Amino acid sequence: xxxxxxxxxxxxxxxxxxxxxxxxxxxxxxxxxxxxxxxxxxxxxxxxxxxxxxxxxxxxxxxxxxxxxxxxxxxxxxxxxxxxxxxxxxxxxxxxxxxxxxxxxxxxxxxxxxxxxxxxxxxxxxxxxxxxxxxxxxxxxxxxxxxxxxxxxxxxxxxxxxxxxxxxxxxxxxxxxxxxxxxxxxxxxxxxxxxxxxxxxxxxxxxxxxxxxxxxxxxxxxxxxxxxxxxxxxxxxxxxxxxxxxxxxxxxxxxxxxxxxxxxxxxxxxxxxxxxxxxxxxxxxxxxxxxxxxxxxxxx
Amino acid sequence: xxxxxxxxxxxxxxxxxxxxxxxxxxxxxxxxxxxxxxxxxxxxxxxxxxxxxxxxxxxxxxxxxxxxxxxxxxxxxxxxxxxxxxxxxxxxxxxxxxxxxxxxxxxxxxxxxxxxxxxxxxxxxxxxxxxxxxxxxxxxxxxxxxxxxxxxxxxxxxxxxxxxxxxxxxxxxxxxxxxxxxxxxxxxxxxxxxxxxxxxxxxxxxxxxxxxxxxxxxxxxxxxxxxxxxxxxxxxxxxxxxxxxxxxxxxxxxxxxxxxxxxxxxxxxxxxxxxxxxxxxxxxxxxxxxxxxxxxxxxx
Amino acid sequence: xxxxxxxxxxxxxxxxxxxxxxxxxxxxxxxxxxxxxxxxxxxxxxxxxxxxxxxxxxxxxxxxxxxxxxxxxxxxxxxxxxxxxxxxxxxxxxxxxxxxxxxxxxxxxxxxxxxxxxxxxxxxxxxxxxxxxxxxxxxxxxxxxxxxxxxxxxxxxxxxxxxxxxxxxxxxxxxxxxxxxxxxxxxxxxxxxxxxxxxxxxxxxxxxxxxxxxxxxxxxxxxxxxxxxxxxxxxxxxxxxxxxxxxxxxxxxxxxxxxxxxxxxxxxxxxxxxxxxxxxxxxxxxxxxxxxxxxxxxxx
Numbered sequence: 077x078x079x080x081x082x083x084x085x086x087x088x089x090x091x092x093x094x095x096x097x098x099x100x101x102x103x104x105x106x107x108x109x110x111x112x113x114x115x116x117x118x119x120x121x122x123x124x125x126x127x128x129x130x131x132x133x134x135x136x137x138x139x140x141x142x143x144x145x146x147x148x149x150x151x152x153x154x155x156x157x158x159x160x161x162x163x164x165x166x167x168x169x170x171x172x173x174x175x176x177x178x179x180x181x182x183x184x185x186x187x188x189x190x191x192x193x194x195x196x197x198x199x200x201x202x203x204x205x206x207x208x209x210x211x212x213x214x215x216x217x218x219x220x221x222x223x224x225x226x227x228x229x230x231x232x233x234x235x236x237x238x239x240x241x242x243x244x245x246x247x248x249x250x251x252x253x254x255x256x257x258x259x260x261x262x263x264x265x266x267x268x269x270x271x272x273x274x275x276x277x278x279x280x281x282x283x284x285x286x287x288x289x290x291x292x293x294x295x296x297x298x299x300x301x302x303x304x305x306x307x308x309x310x311x312x313x314x315x316x317x318x319x320x321x322x323x324x325x326x327x328x329x330x331x332x333x334x335x336x337x338x339x340x341x342x343x344x345x346x347x348x349x350x351x352x353x354x355x356x357x358x359x360x361x362x363x364x365x366x367x368x369x370x371x372x373x374x375x376x
Numbered sequence: 377x378x379x380x381x382x383x384x385x386x387x388x389x390x391x392x393x394x395x396x397x398x399x400x401x402x403x404x405x406x407x408x409x410x411x412x413x414x415x416x417x418x419x420x421x422x423x424x425x426x427x428x429x430x431x432x433x434x435x436x437x438x439x440x441x442x443x444x445x446x447x448x449x450x451x452x453x454x455x456x457x458x459x460x461x462x463x464x465x466x467x468x469x470x471x472x473x474x475x476x477x478x479x480x481x482x483x484x485x486x487x488x489x490x491x492x493x494x495x496x497x498x499x500x501x502x503x504x505x506x507x508x509x510x511x512x513x514x515x516x517x518x519x520x521x522x523x524x525x526x527x528x529x530x531x532x533x534x535x536x537x538x539x540x541x542x543x544x545x546x547x548x549x550x551x552x553x554x555x556x557x558x559x560x561x562x563x564x565x566x567x568x569x570x571x572x573x574x575x576x577x578x579x580x581x582x583x584x585x586x587x588x589x590x591x592x593x594x595x596x597x598x599x600x601x602x603x604x605x606x607x608x609x610x611x612x613x614x615x616x617x618x619x620x621x622x623x624x625x626x627x628x629x630x631x632x633x634x635x636x637x638x639x640x641x642x643x644x645x646x647x648x649x650x651x652x653x654x655x656x657x658x659x660x661x662x663x664x665x666x667x668x669x670x671x672x673x674x675x676x
Numbered sequence: 677x678x679x680x681x682x683x684x685x686x687x688x689x690x691x692x693x694x695x696x697x698x699x700x701x702x703x704x705x706x707x708x709x710x711x712x713x714x715x716x717x718x719x720x721x722x723x724x725x726x727x728x729x730x731x732x733x734x735x736x737x738x739x740x741x742x743x744x745x746x747x748x749x750x751x752x753x754x755x756x757x758x759x760x761x762x763x764x765x766x767x768x769x770x771x772x773x774x775x776x777x778x779x780x781x782x783x784x785x786x787x788x789x790x791x792x793x794x795x796x797x798x799x800x801x802x803x804x805x806x807x808x809x810x811x812x813x814x815x816x817x818x819x820x821x822x823x824x825x826x827x828x829x830x831x832x833x834x835x836x837x838x839x840x841x842x843x844x845x846x847x848x849x850x851x852x853x854x855x856x857x858x859x860x861x862x863x864x865x866x867x868x869x870x871x872x873x874x875x876x877x878x879x880x881x882x883x884x885x886x887x888x889x890x891x892x893x894x895x896x897x898x899x900x901x902x903x904x905x906x907x908x909x910x911x912x913x914x915x916x917x918x919x920x921x922x923x924x925x926x927x928x929x930x931x932x933x934x935x936x937x938x939x940x941x942x943x944x945x946x947x948x949x950x951x952x953x954x955x956x957x958x959x960x961x962x963x964x965x966x967x968x969x970x971x972x973x974x975x976x
Binding site: 179214255 | 380381384385386388389391392393396398399402403404405406407408409410411467468541542545546549552553556557558560562575576578580581594596598599612613615628629630632644646647648649659660661662663
């Protein structure tokens with residue numbers, strides 16, 4: 077390159093090296109080491125391997141080798157969690173985090189793994205019950221995005237319950253990027269939770285979902301407007317829907333605000349709901365306008 | 377780590393090593409070797425390289441090198457298919473699969489490759505005709521997600537027609553994860569099929585799409601409720617829409633059930649359709665409520 | 677493999693080696709070297725590292741090391757851009773591209789990097805202001821897909837303004853694949869632009885967005901039908917919406933055509949809008965049909 081360009085590059089680098097006013101205000105040069113997304117990817121791979129050894133473990137289909145591999149996986153899960161949980165606290169500027177606290181969190185998570193697996197298996201059963209296109213349960217585990225997103229959510233939710241900062245959000249975002257399904261780690265989701273296809277689903281922070289609920293692609297369980305606190309920041313209050321047991325929501329429906337959808341109700345596709353819906357109710361979009369014959373053309 | 381934690385980890389590993397009742401019921405420890413997603417990724421890369429040598433082949437832009445590279449690609453496609461098709465049958469517990477059967481399937485697929493390519497080129501022409509933002513056909517091949525998803529679909533559909541289990545679904549899911557477009561491998565799709573943007577599109581198993589059809593992002597061609605069979609399992613019957621030639625469906629529309637959208641009809645965005653639509657018809661959402669002036673605020 | 681299969685593979689390879697008539701017509705065997713998506717991935721990684729050194733740079737959290745790393749990043753950005761911009765012109769068959777032109781483009785881009793960063797920081801502030809689920813600005817930078825997509829858009833838009841062919845589109849598509857958000861590089865987007873969740877958002881080529889605008893997931897800013905030019909090709913004219921300052925659009929709304937949404941208006945979810953909306957207006961979907969109690973069942 078010519079020397080003009082070289083000089084220019086030096087100048088740009090110099091400018092970018094100094095934190096701007098906005099960067100300082102937003103505190104965007106944290107001094108602490110960051111959580112490692114690579115290690116968190118590895119963590120989730122290990123959990124998946126320990127839960128579904130015939131599918132994702134290096135132990136292959138030999139039961140004895142699976143046994144050994146699960147031991148290795150659980151061990152690695154413990155080590156990775158220790159490091160990353162500590163980093164999560166440091167990144168969020170928390171000085172309260174002691175080594176004993178990290179140990180308690182890791183122990184609690186490990187102790188809960190069999191229960192996380194049990195609930196995840198109910199999600200797989202729910203899909204098998206709902207989707208006529210499924211050949212068998214193995215196909216669901218191996219090829220359905222819902223398994224990935226619920227594995228991430230049930231792990232992230234446990235860590236969120238244990239008070240771990242930022243890590244749960246990163247784990248949720250990994251699944252969001254791959255599946256297009258965005259579930260806030262704080263959302264409470266019951267057993268036998270089924271998602272079909274799923275791209276575009278959003279489940280907000282304070283959502284509460286019962287058992288045997290099914291969501292199709294593009295469904296939003298979101299918030300309406302919210303009050304600001306004294307500092308002009310939006311308040312973190314319950315602001316997302318409650319879906320009782322047995323609710324089904326069809327594609328692209330948006331349900332907003334702290335409303336309750338009563339048990340066994342069915343929400344049709346593409347509706348916009350901001351009020352309660354009683355149990356056993358079916359809500360459908362208003363009739364479309366079917367417009368007369370018209371000249372065939374490219375569009376609308 | 378301390379020895380308490382070590383003992384705990386051993387216990388958790390032990391628990392996870394024993395298949396739970398639910399796992400046994402769902403048969404989630406299959407003894408057979410699994411299809412390899414890495415090899416299937418390689419398969420699709422090779423097909424893409426053989427179809428579009430100037431874009432994705434290691435042969436670069438030199439026609440003679442492209443010639444050699446296509447030979448290598450086709451050879452690899454044959455080898456990978458043999459291995460993976462056999463694994464697909466084994467994974468699904470089929471003992472009927474003989475080596476002769478696998479050979480017949482691989483031969484049939486290879487023989488159909490030029491036809492698959494021919495149809496895929498019609499999809500690229502369809503996009504060029506519809507999208508004013510396109511500079512040239514090369515840009516579509518190189519940068520449009522529709523090419524990836526239709527390459528995967530037309531390959532997966534052929535393998536599905538040849539009776540290969542699970543592999544077509546995995547190939548479809550690879551494209552779904554990258555493009556947000558979820559097309560069941562069994563769906564029948566005509567020539568000159570155009571998708572623009574595409575995120576969130578779902579095309580169900582028994583869908584039938586004619587020629588010169590265009591779908592925008594977020595469109596669902598899905599199923600309504602379905603009957604259960606004697607075992608309480610959903611029946612796999614025709615339950616998705618038929619779109620005749622020349623139909624256009626705008627963003628986020630949901631069309632559900634075995635309904636027919638007549639030729640050259642246009643379905644507006646965000647509508648919910650569960651009945652037939654005659655040919656040459658335009659269907660639009662009912663009028664929105666335009667609500668008065670209101671205090672400016674964050675939300676709704 | 678048997679020799680029949682070998683002979684067949686040779687025949688298929690031979691057939692695929694000869695460009696079909698359609699391929700020739702579409703000019704799908706361009707002779708020029710292609711832009712490299714790997715290098716463009718590296719380019720965006722370097723920009724991200726230079727803008728957010730505490731998060732994504734190899735310099736870690738040490739300010740002096742960050743300083744050095746930013747110098748290396750900017751230098752690499754310059755080198756990669758030179759190569760890829762030249763390839764972009766060659767790929768598009770432009771002979772007008774001289775080395776001096778490439779240098780001018782690279783210089784202009786580098787000179788604009790601090791301004792790109794400044795505007796990107798306003799997007800991060802906008803999210804912090806709108807999302808009650810956010811703990812701090814660092815969490816947004818580290819875990820929110822909007823930062824990735826707007827980093828890609830603001831870089832791609834600059835290169836598009838400088839007249840670089842195809843590269844901006846590839847950069848946009850990288851972000852689309854990972855986030856499900858599809859923003860055409862030509863779209864004009866003001867400051868403090870907030871996207872929440874975002875999967876399924878489409879922003880068309882001639883869209884104009886003011887300041888302090890917020891879009892939720894699944895929103896389409898698209899085109900209606902368009903006129904064809906003398907060659908039967910769709911005309912590239914203004915055909916996407918204008919959103920004035922302070923507009924909020926809720927999930928899955930579709931706004932189509934060159935319509936204007938007046939300042940501070942709120943568009944409710946799942947509506948379909950093809951006409952102007954005055955300022956300070958709230959537009960909601962027509963009332964849904966709330967259908968009576970019905971027998972509980974799987975679907976609709």
